[in-house]
Amino acid sequence: MTFIIDHHRLREIAIVPLKSTTEFDLCRGGRVFFVGGTLPIYTTLETMFESYCAEATDIFVLTFGTADTTAHGLEMAKLIKKNFTIRLLARLNHAVPDWLYQQIYAAGVDLIDITATLPGGSCDLPLDDRHRARYLAAQKAFPAWSVASTLSLAGTPGPALIRTIDGLLQIGIVPLPRLDGNGAHQSEPELCEVLHHMAAAWHTYGVPIKPFQALIGLGSPLVPAVKPGALRGIIDRLHDRRKLAASDLLRHLRVSAPADSLDSAGL
Numbered sequence: 001m002t003f004i005i006d007h008h009r010l011r012e013i014a015i016v017p018l019k020s021t022t023e024f025d026l027c028r029g030g031r032v033f034f035v036g037g038t039l040p041i042y043t044t045l046e047t048m049f050e051s052y053c054a055e056a057t058d059i060f061v062l063t064f065g066t067a068d069t070t071a072h073g074l075e076m077a078k079l080i081k082k083n084f085t086i087r088l089l090a091r092l093n094h095a096v097p098d099w100l101y102q103q104i105y106a107a108g109v110d111l112i113d114i115t116a117t118l119p120g121g122s123c124d125l126p127l128d129d130r131h132r133a134r135y136l137a138a139q140k141a142f143p144a145w146s147v148a149s150t151l152s153l154a155g156t157p158g159p160a161l162i163r164t165i166d167g168l169l170q171i172g173i174v175p176l177p178r179l180d181g182n183g184a185h186q187s188e189p190e191l192c193e194v195l196h197h198m199a200a201a202w203h204t205y206g207v208p209i210k211p212f213q214a215l216i217g218l219g220s221p222l223v224p225a226v227k228p229g230a231l232r233g234i235i236d237r238l239h240d241r242r243k244l245a246a247s248d249l250l251r252h253l254r255v256s257a258p259a260d261s262l263d264s265a266g267l
Contacts, residue, residue, distance in 0.1 A: 001209055002225040003199040005192055009221035013179045018219060020180075023065035023073075023093065031058040031214045035080070037073030038065040045079060052084065058214035060084065062109070063091045070100065074107045081108025087211055087244060089113060089148075095134075101141035106255045110247055111211060113148045113176070114138050135173055143250065145207050148174040150219070158190040162197050169205045176212060177220035195222055210240070 021027065021034040026044060028034070028051060035044065051057075060080055064073040073090075080088055089111040090104055104112065114134060138147045149168055153161060168175045177198055179191070199222055202209050209216070216222050 001213070002203065003209075003216070003222040004225045005195055006221045006223045007188075009223070010179075010188065010191070013221065017180050018178065021061070021063060023063045023069070025063070028055065028057075030218045031056055032218050033057050033060050035060055035062045035076070036065075037062050037076055038069045039076075041072070041076055041079060044076070045083060048080070049083070052086075057086060059087045059089055059211070061089050061091060061215070063093060064104075066094055067096070070096070074103060077104070077107040077109050085241070085244065087111065089215070098133075098137035098140075101138045105141045105251065108248075108251070110244070111146050111148060112138055112142060113150050115149045115151075132171070135171060139172055143247070144172060145174055147172070148176050148212065150176045150178050152178050152180060153191060153194055153220075154180050158194050161194045165194075165198050165201055169201055169207070174207055174209070174212065175201075176215060177222065179220055195220065198222075 019029075021029075021036075023036045023038045025034055025036045026039055026047060033048065033051065035048065048060075062073065062077055062080065064070060077088060077090065087110050088108055090109040091113045096104075101112070135147065135149075151161065151164060165175045175198060177195060213224070
């Protein structure tokens with residue numbers, strides 16, 4: 001998939017900054033539905049179902065809370081996956097032990113954004129051992145190109161952002177763009193250079209970027225170069241459903257295999 005920059009959208013974001021969501025929010029942004037991982041489960045699911053039926057949704061983003069609410073977030077993930085046939089991305093706003101990534105994946109999460117769990121809440125290159133260990137731990141639990149890192153493009157020099165994008169892709173992490181109000185201090189040509197580089201790098205590394213498309217469109221001015229027609233859109237949705245079913249089957253096989261091995265050993 002090829003992306004281009006929508007310059008009108010770029011200026012829109014500069015005027016009206018994007019709203020950050022937390023583990024306490026339940027809201028929609030375009031075709032993205034944000035769900036707080038600390039909210040009451042059943043009333044939240046009812047609201048989600050009503051909104052899901054009223055408007056098209058491409059992805060749910062579940063934001064986990066602090067460590068003492070992780071179990072609640074995992075239960076929320078399981079019930080979302082049980083009740084909706086839709087891709088689920090988890091965002092973590094705190095550091096978690098390495099073993100928890102496997103539980104998050106087993107709960108039904110398809111994609112994960114671990115930016116906020118990094119030391120200092122950001123990713124700067126060169127990656128130090130703590131950053132690299134966090135990424136690698138998530139990669140062991142999730143399939144290839146399912147671990148993302150959202151980069152704030154505002155306030156960081158373009159060359160540093162480009163090095164960060166390349167460094168993440170080299171270790172199999174999907175860099176995702178996000179613009180906010182601080183971008184007013186950054187020149188439009190510099191932002192465009194970074195966005196062009198990110199889009200080209202996705203293609204170079206063969207990243208299956210479509211699962212992240214709704215998030216990319218919400219957080220940045222990058223849009224598909226070719227807008228699909230009605231028939232192409234239907235075919236794409238059917239293809240996406242098949243890929244999602246295959247992903248769920250892969251999860252079942254990966255999660256059940258260790259349990260079967262323990263059972264056969266009498267443990």
